[in-house]
Amino acid sequence: MSEDIAPEIVLALEIDDPALADRLAALLGHIAGLRLAEPGEKAAATIVTRDPRIMPEDIALTQRELDVLALMAEGGSNKMIARQLGISVHTVKFHVGSLLDKLDATGRTDAVAHAARRGVIEL
Amino acid sequence: MSEDIAPEIVLALEIDDPALADRLAALLGHIAGLRLAEPGEKAAATIVTRDPRIMPEDIALTQRELDVLALMAEGGSNKMIARQLGISVHTVKFHVGSLLDKLDATGRTDAVAHAARRGVIEL
DNA sequence: TGTGAAACTGGCCGGATGGCCAGGAAATGA
DNA sequence: TCATTTCCTGGCCATCCGGCCAGTTTCACA
Numbered sequence: 537m538s539e540d541i542a543p544e545i546v547l548a549l550e551i552d553d554p555a556l557a558d559r560l561a562a563l564l565g566h567i568a569g570l571r572l573a574e575p576g577e578k579a580a581a582t583i584v585t586r587d588p589r590i591m592p593e594d595i596a597l598t599q600r601e602l603d604v605l606a607l608m609a610e611g612g613s614n615k616m617i618a619r620q621l622g623i624s625v626h627t628v629k630f631h632v633g634s635l636l637d638k639l640d641a642t643g644r645t646d647a648v649a650h651a652a653r654r655g656v657i658e659l
Numbered sequence: 660m661s662e663d664i665a666p667e668i669v670l671a672l673e674i675d676d677p678a679l680a681d682r683l684a685a686l687l688g689h690i691a692g693l694r695l696a697e698p699g700e701k702a703a704a705t706i707v708t709r710d711p712r713i714m715p716e717d718i719a720l721t722q723r724e725l726d727v728l729a730l731m732a733e734g735g736s737n738k739m740i741a742r743q744l745g746i747s748v749h750t751v752k753f754h755v756g757s758l759l760d761k762l763d764a765t766g767r768t769d770a771v772a773h774a775a776r777r778g779v780i781e782l
Numbered sequence: 783t784g785t786g787a788a789a790c791t792g793g794c795c796g797g798a799t800g801g802c803c804a805g806g807a808a809a810t811g812a
Numbered sequence: 813t814c815a816t817t818t819c820c821t822g823g824c825c826a827t828c829c830g831g832c833c834a835g836t837t838t839c840a841c842a
Contacts (some may be wrong), residue, residue: 561691563668581706599788611772611773613766622791645768650734652775659782727832736799750821754818781830784837788838800825801826810818811814811816
């Protein structure tokens with residue numbers, strides 16, 4: 537290896553909160569082996585704000601609902617989800633119904649979108 | 660305020676590349692006013708690798724398909740989308756069909772998830 | 783022991799979804 | 813002018829979805 541000296545890591549900053557962004561920039565601005573990216577520059581990694589996403593209190597989803605939700609996000613049909621979880625289609629529908637209620641969604645697509653928005657699931 | 664002395668910023672590290680993660684951890688490990696988050700700890704910000712997300716070249720969606728896609732992501736039914744865009748339900752189905760093809764999705768929920776994943780739409 | 787929450791299952795049914803067929807209209811560029 | 817692309821519309825139909833009804837089991841907690 538030729539660059540065992542320290543190939544300077546370029547970090548990008550994508551923080552909404554101006555105060556936090558400033559403090560981070562100040563702290564990270566003069567560290568050897570590390571540099572903040574110029575606007576538009578390609579960075580090795582990015583510092584992002586951890587979703588202060590609206591998430592009242594996890595909206596209290598049960599474990600099973602989370603299972604179903606995850607498979608919904610993968611595009612699974614009720615039938616496929618039922619097979620995956622080893623339960624009946626009726627039960628899947630039951631959980632989907634609960635999810636639509638709790639997530640205030642109009643359908644499964646909306647439910648997945650809502651859940652993703654508030655960080656309940658990761659797409 | 661009692662902690663105006665240095666509210667120590669907690670940073671989380673979510674890097675796939677072990678080498679990069681190690682170097683960052685080493686660099687950031689002992690900076691005054693900054694601390695790396697314990698596993699599971701809530702952090703003020705997170706360092707992530709910049710998604711080299713698979714996005715061949717925007718996957719060439721037409722404007723109308725983007726319109727339909729956006730409304731799908733809002734949980735709109737074919738009927739609602741048709742009303743919104745002032746076109747027939749049949750035409751909406753037509754565009755939805757094209758989207759399923761291009762996004763390689765099994766259904767509208769999967770299509771929205773795929774599109775969100777590769778940055779075609781923003782949830 | 784009772785009480786409640788969670789998970790599970792079933793039937794029924796109107797409406798939504800997605801795939802197939804067929805076509806027409808307008809704009810772009812060869 | 814012709815060809816291509818995009819957008820638009822229709823019918824038909826098997827399947828899926830979601831909401832309604834009803835019920836059972838299991839487990840934790842009072």
